Amino acid sequence: MPANTVTDSESDDEPEHESALETARRQLREAATHVDVDPGVIERLKHPTRVVEVAVPLKRDDGSVEVFTGYRAQHDDVRGPYKGGLRYHPDVSSQECVGLAMWMTWKCAVMDIPYGGAKGGIIVNPKELSTDEKERLTRRFAEEIRDEVGPNQDIPAPDMGTDAKTMAWFMDAYSMQEGETIPGVVTGKPPVIGGSYGREEAPGRSVAIIAREAIDYYDNDIRDTTVAIQGYGSVGANAARLLDEWGADVVAVSDVNGGIYDTSGLDTQSVPSHKEEPEGVMSQEAPNTVTNEELLELDVDVLIPAAIGNVITIDNADDIKADIVVEGANGPTTSGADSILDERDIPVVPDILANAGGVTVSYFEWLQDINRRKWSKERVQNELESEIMSAWDNVKAEVEASDTSWRDAAYIVALNRIGAAKEARGLWP
């Protein structure tokens, strides 16, 4: 699809249920008002470089053939190869891929990782496929988008509905066709074929590091801090356990069925994460249970929404009692809610900074792959800490210099880096 056929609402209204693309473009417009970047650069960033749509035929286990639609949206690569997940979900669309690809551009730029943004996926419900069908679908998809991807071109990763196994199939299919083993074509692989130690825990680890720094920045002691976390999956459980280890009281956690609440602090190790026992949170003994809605409104020091998007809205933003919100999930706060929290002086540390540990360790994985070197888990964790702290310091400096919100500051840092790279490279031809 040509870039200029992507529709865009240029309205400054802030609808509560805007699409990922509308959100990404609105955030670009808002950030653009704060930076001294050429309007031509901003105009270019409103559009993806390309969106590839492919038909992915699959022979089902019963011998019938079904054709699925797949996409790869590449937003911008001025700072390095495109990078972003592959999603298998019934709601995947080209516009959603473009919006999510734009977020990846900002996320890589705020982290100062030499990548641009991409996102892709297939419109499919992976729960309705057998493992063999998922493998065949993935291999054929890899072949259909083979010209678009590559370790120096575009590097996919797991996302909703895909995992390390999916990346192993993708890497194998790509490598077979290219005639050599190329682990750097995807990240999020099993360590035995070039995946990185510490990749799985990385987004939760970065959320915990950012929460720890935010707690300190607002003059609180982590050992006197209470935390509520919505979603006890890869992001939520890893963040919870680290914060617990560092002395915080994680008083409430939840999964899709609801949450448990103990004012004296939960034993986060004994509550099963989504990976350990899906939907196992409510089976744990605790003095109180809460709904997911109630959890968001608990009187805690730090709230970490780490499950899904659009959970803090204009309907509950006035009832949030936390002193700090750290976004673990992608897009948990709607724009309307963001304004209300801002007026109420409740800082919201944005997703593109807080959960960027995932893409950061993906970058480490790629470095290990292209250099044919393996890093220890300790090295991964040390380098992650250093990258996250550097991004935190950059965004904090912008918050203080511009007297702006954490979200605006993160976008300003990202946009300045992208703008400077575009200016240095110029427009070809």
Ligand code: NAD
């Ligand atoms: P996950 O599948 O490991 O866990 C999700 C958790 O949220 C589970 O406990 C699930 O029960 C719960 N949940 C699902 N729907 C819910 C609902 N409606 N209300 C409350 N809880 C619900 O997922 P994850 O990898 O931890 O991802 C969580 C969020 O973080 C997503 O927004 C994801 O896009 C984002 N994220 C993930 C990564 C990553 O690499 N894992 C990186 C960056 C951002």
